[in-house]
Amino acid sequence: MPGKITERTNMKFSRYLCFWLWAAVFLGAGAAPAHAAGKLKIVATTSTFASLAESVAGERAEIYFIASPKQNIHYIEPTPKDVLKVKRADVFIHAGLDLELAWREPLLHAAANPLFLGGGKQAIDVSKGVVFKDVPASISRAAGDIHLYGNPHYWMDPENAKVIVRNIAEGLAAVRPEEADHYRENARRLTAEIDAKLAEWMTRLAPFKGEPVVTYHRNWIYFTERFGFAVVGELEPKPGIPPLPKHLAGLEKTMREKSVKVIFRESYEESRSTRKLAEETGAKVLWLVQSVGEYKEIGDYISMMEYNVRTLENALGAAR
Ligand SMILES: [Zn+2]
Incomplete structure (x- = not known):
């Protein structure tokens, strides 16, 4: 993401960031994240990504999500509990673009989990491979306060849900190669279910x-x-x-x-x-x-x- 926009967004949310930093110190900043084998700890930004991740990982993961499904995802204010969850997670799943950018970057910085910072390899951007709509010719706030890089609500097309599922499965497989077959098999099953339902929905509509x-x-x-x-x-x-x-x-x-x-x-x-x-x-x-x-x-x-x-x-x- 271009630094300029990110900086401005961070400034806007600096009061939350200060609070989280305080919270992170209070909750024990500097302690090494717990990444012992056992259940994979996954944090997703949204309940929908968490649900798809649950289908892919099955019982081999503990999944937590940040944004309440009853609130506008663009404007969530994460809590100290959310910071702690990210701090202790093995995998962070997010939408990319600016769906949650206003709070995603401050949250990651407050949690200071090295697995996710600076494009850390255990942060999974599930949009990889999605063909975005509404991509502007140049990035400017003249077109609104959000959707600056293209429309980020792509999971509402079931074809894109299949891309998300694949990204989650491959992301988890990279973190736990010994369980790659399990993730890929679950992803294959879910993809087949989505395909079958999509054909039915197309007919009905x-x-x-x-x-x-x-x-x-x-x-x-x-x-x-x-x-x-x-x-x-x-x-x-x-x-x-x-x-x-x-x-x-x-x-x-x-x-x-x-x-x-x-x-x-x-x-x-x-x-x-x-x-x-x-x-x-x-x-x-x-x-x-x-x-x-x-x-x-x-x-x-x-x-x-x-x-x-x-x-x-x-x-x-x-x-x-
Ligand atoms: Zn939006």
Whole structure:
């Protein structure tokens, strides 16, 4: 990542960093991380990556994640417990790009685990090999506060979930070569399950191909492009910038012109402007999910995607 942006981000979050450094000292900085054989200690930035890692590693790992599935991943404030978990971990799994960059770098520095610092080999960037969307020609905050390097919500395309699974399996195999076969076999099984479900989801959503939709944040494009929906606008004028009246008026006009029937939102997003827009246009607000565990019944990646597909199928089917 270019140093300039990272420095600015670090400055913005310096108050948390100070707190974590204090916490790290208090909790015993300088002590060597425990990397004895036994269960592999994995920390993932998100619950979804943790869930995929759990499928790959099985019972041979202890997995912890930082971002609550009920909060916006871009703006998490890690706790001293999180710092300690990273400090003692063998593997750190993250999204790359700037999904969690605002807190990821300060967290890694506070934990000071040499396995992860400076591109440490036991930090797994699961985006390796993903073809990013919305990659800007030049990096600037003119396009918003976040998504500076491309759109980081890539796990919402099941094809990308397979890439993530492969990266996790290969990353773990590099750390524990003696268990490589176990990780690769689990990854193969999960990939086959995702493939089978993806074919089914494509068939179920095929009747709605080309359906125009509006989303709150620009975090659905991998999902919508895979399944053939057309995002015609977002409530946020730019990623990370809250909705403004002028922008919402323009969006309302677009929604009427294109007969938009549904607005995607997530549980942690501000609800007032979404509700108002729905009331004024007659569109339905759909509460969709991007994180495993956001609702109790969403226990893994496949159940999360199944939930989204079913919700869309029901809403769009009923609207016809
Ligand atoms: Zn985002």
